[in-house]
Amino acid sequence: MIEIKDLGKSYKTDEVETLALQKLNLKVEEGGFTAIMGPSGCGKSTLLNIIGMLDSPTQGSYNFSGIEVGGLKERQRTAMRKGNLGFVFQSFNLIDELTVFENVELPLIYLKMGLAQRKEKVIQVLDRMKISHRKKHYPHQLSGGQQQRVAIARALVTKPKLILADEPTGNLDSKNGIEVMNLLTEMNQEGTTIIMVTHSERDSYYAHNIVNLFDGQIVSDSSNKLRAMS
Ligand SMILES: Nc1ncnc2c1ncn2[C@@H]1O[C@H](COP(=O)(O)OP(=O)(O)OP(=O)(O)O)[C@@H](O)[C@H]1O
């Protein structure tokens, strides 16, 4: 599904150039569950944003489902993102002025789906995330765990091929964290590919393989031994 070759990303600000990623090679198979780990500042979010087509590399190539992403125009990239990708962030990133229902409905409006169908899909996914009883609430009226379930519902409502999660349990207590990880695992078992950035040893256990980054480079890429042993 994903093939990254010699990828590099540098940021230039005034006089300094920061090399956030360098000579990075990565493959992610369809149906995989990959955890990206490494110390703060090593480039995890940068890599996830590039995979998520929110940012562009400055070097190398990124192929998604046989298409070279670097060769796409901004409009084509947006279309590709809308149809294929779902995002889950550490800070949930819900829109405060919209209700739970409206937050989850938004990606379907972007896809120009009709009202009746939207309603059906939103209710379905809110039920699944066990949050439909809060559909008229606003994000600030929810607990952290509930907000993250809404964010996952929003990522899932379009049935994306790939979910990108940046520290999805970073702001949750361990009970809610485990619940979120179980939901992601369920999605993965149903065929959604998952790439997740995490600092948590516990969360990395759920992944099939672990990529360790250090200073913008992959220092190891291995199948999950902990998991294989159990
Ligand atoms: N917009 C930017 N401009 C300049 N430098 C940046 C920018 N974004 C990130 N960087 C730099 O790139 C490097 C990688 O940042 P990144 O956010 O990918 O780290 P991270 O591994 O996600 O860290 P954390 O675990 O703290 O979230 C850092 O050194 C950071 O300072």
Ligand SMILES: [Mg+2]
């Ligand atoms: Mg980060």
